Amino acid sequence: MLTLSGVTKRYPTGDRALTDIELTLPKGQVMALIGPSGAGKSTLIRCVNRLVEPTSGSIRLDDTELTRLSGSGLRKARRSMGMIFQEYALVDRLTVMENVLSGRLGYVGFWRSFLRRYPEDAVAEAFRLLERVGLPHAIDKRADALSGGQRQRVGIARALLQSPKLLLVDEPTASLDPKTSRQIMRLIRELCAERELATIINIHDVALAQQFADRIVGLRAGQIVFDGRPDELTSDILTTIYGEEDWDTSPEPADEPEREPVSYERRDIAGAMATGVAP
Numbered sequence: 037m038l039t040l041s042g043v044t045k046r047y048p049t050g051d052r053a054l055t056d057i058e059l060t061l062p063k064g065q066v067m068a069l070i071g072p073s074g075a076g077k078s079t080l081i082r083c084v085n086r087l088v089e090p091t092s093g094s095i096r097l098d099d100t101e102l103t104r105l106s107g108s109g110l111r112k113a114r115r116s117m118g119m120i121f122q123e124y125a126l127v128d129r130l131t132v133m134e135n136v137l138s139g140r141l142g143y144v145g146f147w148r149s150f151l152r153r154y155p156e157d158a159v160a161e162a163f164r165l166l167e168r169v170g171l172p173h174a175i176d177k178r179a180d181a182l183s184g185g186q187r188q189r190v191g192i193a194r195a196l197l198q199s200p201k202l203l204l205v206d207e208p209t210a211s212l213d214p215k216t217s218r219q220i221m222r223l224i225r226e227l228c229a230e231r232e233l234a235t236i237i238n239i240h241d242v243a244l245a246q247q248f249a250d251r252i253v254g255l256r257a258g259q260i261v262f263d264g265r266p267d268e269l270t271s272d273i274l275t276t277i278y279g280e281e282d283w284d285t286s287p288e289p290a291d292e293p294e295r296e297p298v299s300y301e302r303r304d305i306a307g308a309m310a311t312g313v314a315p
């Protein structure tokens with residue numbers, strides 16, 4: 037479905053962000069891309085949707101060579117790639133429904149979108165998607181009245197309204213609490229299975245990646261140093277990806293502070309039992 041072959045990116049500054057990347061992503065697979073800061077994760081995702089121009093190599097989505105596209109060909113190809121962002125990228129003053137419908141901008145043309153006239157089938161599908169992501173009650177709310185988790189659900193519905201073949205997801209949980217992060221990852225996973233969407237998720241949280249991805253690719257200094265199943269990600273491999281660290285130890289329990297022995301009078305204890313307040 038998506039095939040990267042010999043992809044290299046050197047920025048004009050001389051930074052070599054990716055070197056000779058070989059990667060094939062089949063339909064329906066959720067792939068987590070992990071690696072330290074600066075490893076090249078965002079650059080890889082951005083090369084696929086051509087927000088960044090690869091210096092060399094080939095990127096194919098089905099039969100289309102993405103690196104050769106420009107103008108309308110590139111716009112058409114981008115419709116088949118849904119993006120989900122860390123900071124949600126919603127328009128705050130628009131409603132949830134309007135934000136979701138903006139996922140169709142690549143299809144409806146400038147004047148129709150300017151006049152906010154979307155085809156009926158797009159509106160019906162937006163309703164269905166908002167129901168599916170758990171926001172049917174929030175359709176008319178302004179985006180800035182939502183919590184982070186709700187905003188990310190809107191971002192997911194907007195990406196899916198494009199009817200993409202591929203989802204490119206950049207740090208979807210970086211601004212969310214642990215429970216909401218899991219809910220969002222679970223939702224992305226379920227939707228990918230339902231729609232047979234191939235997905236690349238750029239993520240720092242290794243535990244979340246292991247729990248919700250089918251496959252993990254580890255990048256270090258622009259090169260793939262691990263490509264395997266989540267259960268194959270051992271401490272040694274984490275060291276290869278991130279560098280030396282003791283991955284197995286949990287934090288030492290904090291020492292109890294030494295306390296002066298306290299003696300209570302019997303009547304203090306009786307009082308405490310009556311009021312629930314320690315003497």
Ligand SMILES: Nc1ncnc2c1ncn2[C@@H]1O[C@H](COP(=O)(O)OP(=O)(O)OP(=O)(O)O)[C@@H](O)[C@H]1O
Nearest residue numbers: 047049051052053072073074075076077078079080
């Ligand atoms: N626009 C740019 N111009 C020059 N160099 C860049 C640019 N964007 C990224 N780089 C460099 O490319 C390398 C890879 O950066 P990239 O942002 O892709 O890494 P990352 O793994 O996504 O990092 P993070 O996890 O911190 O987001 C780094 O050395 C970075 O400094």
